[in-house]
Amino acid sequence: MARLLIIVYFTSAFLSSFVPVQGVDRGNFKTCQQSSFCRRCRAMEPSNSAYELLMNTLKVETSSIEAEMINSRNLVTFKFQFFALTDGTFRMKINELNPIKPRFEVQDALVGEPLLEKLELVERKADKISIKCGSNIATIIAKPFRVDIHDENNILISANARGLMKFEHYRLKVPQTDPEEGEPDQVPVINDIELGDEEGAWEETFKSHHDSKPHGPSAVAMDFSFPSGESIYGIPEHADSFSLKSTADTDPYRLYNLDVFEYELDNPMALYGSIPLVLAHGVSKTVGVFWHNAAETWVDIKSKGEVTSGGSVGGAAAGMVSSIVSFVSGKAGSDDGNDAGGEPKGRPSNIDARFMSESGIIDVFFLMGPKPQDVSRQYAKLTGTATFPPYFAFGYHQSRWNYNDQDDVKSVDAGFDEHDIPCDVIWLDIEHTNGKRYFTWDKVKFPNPKEMIDHESAKGRKMVAIVDPHIKRDGGYFLHNDAEANDYYVKTKDGKVYEGWCWPGSSSYLDFFDEKVNEYYSSRYLFNNYVGSTEDLHIWNDMNEPSVFNGPEVTMPKDCVHAGGLWEHRDVHNAYALEHVKVTMDGLLRRTDGRLRPFILTRGHFAGSQRYAGVWTGDNAAEWSHLRVSIPMCLSISIAGIPMCGADITGFFKYPTPELFIRWYQAGAFQPFYRAHSHIDTKRREPWLMGDEALRLVREALRTRYSLLPFWYSLAREHETTGVPYMRPLWYQYPSERATFSIDNEYLLGDALLVHPVTEAGARYVTVYFPGEGKDVWYDFFTLEKIPGVGNVQIPVTIEKIPLYQRGGTIIPKKERIRRSSTLTQGDPFTLVVALDSKGEASGMLYLDDGKSYEFRDGKYIELFFKFAQDKLTSRVVNANSQYTTKERLEKVIIIGMAANFTRAEVESQEFGKMIVDSYYDDQSQVLVIRKPWVNIGSSWTLQLLK
Numbered sequence: 014m015a016r017l018l019i020i021v022y023f024t025s026a027f028l029s030s031f032v033p034v035q036g037v038d039r040g041n042f043k044t045c046q047q048s049s050f051c052r053r054c055r056a057m058e059p060s061n062s063a064y065e066l067l068m069n070t071l072k073v074e075t076s077s078i079e080a081e082m083i084n085s086r087n088l089v090t091f092k093f094q095f096f097a098l099t100d101g102t103f104r105m106k107i108n109e110l111n112p113i114k115p116r117f118e119v120q121d122a123l124v125g126e127p128l129l130e131k132l133e134l135v136e137r138k139a140d141k142i143s144i145k146c147g148s149n150i151a152t153i154i155a156k157p158f159r160v161d162i163h164d165e166n167n168i169l170i171s172a173n174a175r176g177l178m179k180f181e182h183y184r185l186k187v188p189q190t191d192p193e194e195g196e197p198d199q200v201p202v203i204n205d206i207e208l209g210d211e212e213g214a215w216e217e218t219f220k221s222h223h224d225s226k227p228h229g230p231s232a233v234a235m236d237f238s239f240p241s242g243e244s245i246y247g248i249p250e251h252a253d254s255f256s257l258k259s260t261a262d263t264d265p266y267r268l269y270n271l272d273v274f275e276y277e278l279d280n281p282m283a284l285y286g287s288i289p290l291v292l293a294h295g296v297s298k299t300v301g302v303f304w305h306n307a308a309e310t311w312v313d314i315k316s317k318g319e320v321t322s323g324g325s326v327g328g329a330a331a332g333m334v335s336s337i338v339s340f341v342s343g344k345a346g347s348d349d350g351n352d353a354g355g356e357p358k359g360r361p362s363n364i365d366a367r368f369m370s371e372s373g374i375i376d377v378f379f380l381m382g383p384k385p386q387d388v389s390r391q392y393a394k395l396t397g398t399a400t401f402p403p404y405f406a407f408g409y410h411q412s413r414w415n416y417n418d419q420d421d422v423k424s425v426d427a428g429f430d431e432h433d434i435p436c437d438v439i440w441l442d443i444e445h446t447n448g449k450r451y452f453t454w455d456k457v458k459f460p461n462p463k464e465m466i467d468h469e470s471a472k473g474r475k476m477v478a479i480v481d482p483h484i485k486r487d488g489g490y491f492l493h494n495d496a497e498a499n500d501y502y503v504k505t506k507d508g509k510v511y512e513g514w515c516w517p518g519s520s521s522y523l524d525f526f527d528e529k530v531n532e533y534y535s536s537r538y539l540f541n542n543y544v545g546s547t548e549d550l551h552i553w554n555d556m557n558e559p560s561v562f563n564g565p566e567v568t569m570p571k572d573c574v575h576a577g578g579l580w581e582h583r584d585v586h587n588a589y590a591l592e593h594v595k596v597t598m599d600g601l602l603r604r605t606d607g608r609l610r611p612f613i614l615t616r617g618h619f620a621g622s623q624r625y626a627g628v629w630t631g632d633n634a635a636e637w638s639h640l641r642v643s644i645p646m647c648l649s650i651s652i653a654g655i656p657m658c659g660a661d662i663t664g665f666f667k668y669p670t671p672e673l674f675i676r677w678y679q680a681g682a683f684q685p686f687y688r689a690h691s692h693i694d695t696k697r698r699e700p701w702l703m704g705d706e707a708l709r710l711v712r713e714a715l716r717t718r719y720s721l722l723p724f725w726y727s728l729a730r731e732h733e734t735t736g737v738p739y740m741r742p743l744w745y746q747y748p749s750e751r752a753t754f755s756i757d758n759e760y761l762l763g764d765a766l767l768v769h770p771v772t773e774a775g776a777r778y779v780t781v782y783f784p785g786e787g788k789d790v791w792y793d794f795f796t797l798e799k800i801p802g803v804g805n806v807q808i809p810v811t812i813e814k815i816p817l818y819q820r821g822g823t824i825i826p827k828k829e830r831i832r833r834s835s836t837l838t839q840g841d842p843f844t845l846v847v848a849l850d851s852k853g854e855a856s857g858m859l860y861l862d863d864g865k866s867y868e869f870r871d872g873k874y875i876e877l878f879f880k881f882a883q884d885k886l887t888s889r890v891v892n893a894n895s896q897y898t899t900k901e902r903l904e905k906v907i908i909i910g911m912a913a914n915f916t917r918a919e920v921e922s923q924e925f926g927k928m929i930v931d932s933y934y935d936d937q938s939q940v941l942v943i944r945k946p947w948v949n950i951g952s953s954w955t956l957q958l959l960k
């Protein structure tokens with residue numbers, strides 16, 4: 014969803030702040046120069062940190078250290094806390110010791126209070142302290158303040174190594190002019206030299222929007238160096254490369270949830286979501302930093318190539334010219350512990366991220382890896398794994414702004430059946446409502462919503478309806494009346510209900526930071542309240558950045574207030590969408606007493622959003638470049654903890670050529686969330702409207718997708734238990750293979766499939782990088798042929814071809830019978846595709862449950878582990894006390910890369926005892942097919958090949 018020609022919605026008064034043009038209007042969005050706190054942070058000089066720990070106040074507790082910290086230039090004091098957490102994780106919190114008002118600490122990004130670990134005191138000196146937790150040691154240096162976290166040999170993360178920490182304490186606006194208030198009790202020390210450039214510090218205007226800043230400047234910033242890192246990733250959402258670029262000559266990457274109309278590619282501008290997590294990756298270590306702050310944040314990146322100090326010891330920095338190096342070799346470097354014999358090697362280094370936030374506190378988690386999967390697990394322990402998707406979520410979703418009416422929905426639904434294309438979900442955008450009043454239906458166009466949804470349910474299909482957080486200010490709308498009567502809306506700085514402009518016209522915005530609002534809002538989803546909804550109606554939360562058409566930067570003014578004035582919007586902005594989907598999830602759970610798994614899609618997102626919703630990349634365009642960028646965008650979102658990611662298939666704005674249309678369906682088939690969506694002003698484009706070739710190839714792509722649903726679903730189980738994403742960068746599985754670090758056009762699904770979609774017009778070949786340095790064997794997923802070669806290989810392609818490869822050593826579960834919807838494949842038999850590695854072995858897993866309920870949490874699931882070795886395939890039920898049973902069977906085993914001819918197999922199961930089945934060998938393709946072993950797929954069995 015997005016604005017179309019906004020001009021029609023606006024009176025001329027609004028036009029001054031929003032001028033629709035082709036492509037993004039950059040003038041609508043701030044640059045760092047136009048943001049006073051970003052300017053102040055960026056203007057700081059390195060190697061001149063004012064912050065010191067007061068070591069005489071230092072207390073060591075079982076799992077934490079606490080001390081006072083001081084800014085030696087203005088003598089403002091802070092509370093410093095450092096915690097040892099489970100699983101090789103540390104947390105550092107810095108807050109004002111005596112703030113004039115509490116500073117916001119993020120709520121609800123974390124799944125709960127992080128678990129503490131006992132720390133071991135390694136060394137305590139007058140100027141530093143070292144503690145050990147797990148295999149990592151944190152050395153906290155008093156003056157200037159710095160934290161180095163290292164293993165036995167190397168510093169892995171160094172905080173404030175460049176001395177760019179900033180903590181602007183709250184100050185009173187002086188002079189106080191109100192005579193009744195008299196003199197404030199406490200006049201904080203103000204040192205304007207420390208503040209820096211004061212322009213915009215106390216109030217700020219952007220275009221016609223004034224930010225009153227009642228609490229003045231309040232920025233927090235910290236730099237993090239990664240001596241073991243060679244590339245750095247994360248901090249979605251940006252329409253940019255996966256590997257983050259140096260921002261030395263550009264704006265920093267910006268994290269500020271914004272509704273950016275026709276966003277541009279290859280730049281660090283903010284988009285709809287913000288996840289303040291970076292992963293620094295090098296051949297031997299992967300570590301992460303999670304900056305737990307929901308305010309507007311800018312992130313400066315130094316990446317490899319820019320600085321060449323390397324991880325060297327002692328005086329190796331001599332002769333280097335960068336500021337980091339001069340810092341390291343200068344006075345500040347002399348107490349970093351590196352020069353003393355036997356101390357860890359490594360340097361504040363070539364990979365560096367500096368977070369700069371407008372308000373809140375400094376609250377940082379250090380995720381110490383050492384492997385990418387470890388960082389994923391550590392991050393998932395903090396912010397949670399994704400809500401377990403219902404099975405249909407991995408099916409195909411057909412959306413459009415808008416399906417006009419009930420008959421239109423029925424005819425689209427019938428189109429899929431008529432053209433023999435599977436489809437699981439039909440979506441309704443904003444026009445289905447009565448005048449953009451969410452939780453209602455247009456009475457003329459959708460008079461019988463329940464009947465419409467039931468019609469889909471009968472085919473195993475679902476529907477999704479949109480519910481946005483802006484509320485039409487209309488005295489005839491129950492939700493507005495309830496919100497006015499009970500004080501549910503976000504307020505202005507003056508305590509009035511905030512009014513902005515959005516789809517319904519004049520709108521106000523529910524305050525999801527207020528508990529009473531949440532109780533009310535979640536109850537809107539109950540069947541009695543949301544008339545016309547059923548169990549098979551799921552929810553799309555859009556526009557929740559929040560989007561405000563006439564607000565500053567198309568969002569809410571920062572001096573609006575939440576929770577009865579407790580917090581400014583400035584403090585909480587990036588978490589607004591998180592709170593929105595959290596309440597939606599609560600509502601959808603309430604409607605079935607927690608029985609069924611909801612599906613929610615959100616546009617705005619933050620750390621932790623994965624616990625409630627999947628995300629898509631917003632309002633893209635039908636252009637090849639937008640197809641290409643969907644890969645790095647979803648990779649970034651995936652490694653930042655949200656595995657359910659997709660882009661609008663075939664592009665939201667504009668109209669695709671048939672070739673782009675086909676290629677996008679082919680590419681989307683291998684991204685987690687697979688939804689076609691398009692703008693109301695574009696021509697209709699259901700798969701059968703684009704010509705015969707498109708219809709045939711889209712059908713093929715969709716059928717391939719559906720055949721792999723058991724594999725996708727098993728990836729969801731893997732994520733649930735380990736935190737690893739479905740969609741992975743190559744370096745995730747091949748961490749020491751440098752050639753993979755900058756790959757943007759190719760990725761892995763699980764550890765089994767390598768995907769390199771065709772994303773160029775008129776492509777005759779693609780250059781696929783086959784990782785593994787020759788140790789891994791790769792097979793074409795469709796032809797089953799072994800790929801002769803490693804590294805970059807030119808693969809010829811036709812319009813039919815999807816470059817997709819299975820790694821030798823893996824076993825993939827499939828269902829090859831294609832039906833109208835995934836639900837209807839329940840009961841169908843499975844095929845196992847066993848791709849042999851160079852030793853003739855393979856392994857894999859399969860996860861089964863009812864696909865829709867939470868009963869799996871009570872043991873009603875089956876997890877199977879498959880192993881092929883010495884010509885024998887073994888299936889073992891991993892959860893021995895499984896409460897789930899299935900009647901589904903194994904109909905076929907395909908073994909690829911098989912060098913020997915076998916004619917039979919002996920299948921042994923509890924059900925049938927021993928049984929001989931036939932097998933068929935093709936020596937050309939080296940493929941052996943075993944037909945109809947027919948064992949129950951949810952059981953333990955063996956299959957021994959016989960000559």
Ligand SMILES: *[C@@H]1O[C@H](CO)[C@@H](O)[C@H](O)[C@H]1NC(C)=O
Binds near residue numbers: 914935
């Ligand atoms: C495999 O062995 C069977 C039985 O000996 C034989 O009939 C068949 O032709 C062989 N197939 C190949 C491809 O060698």
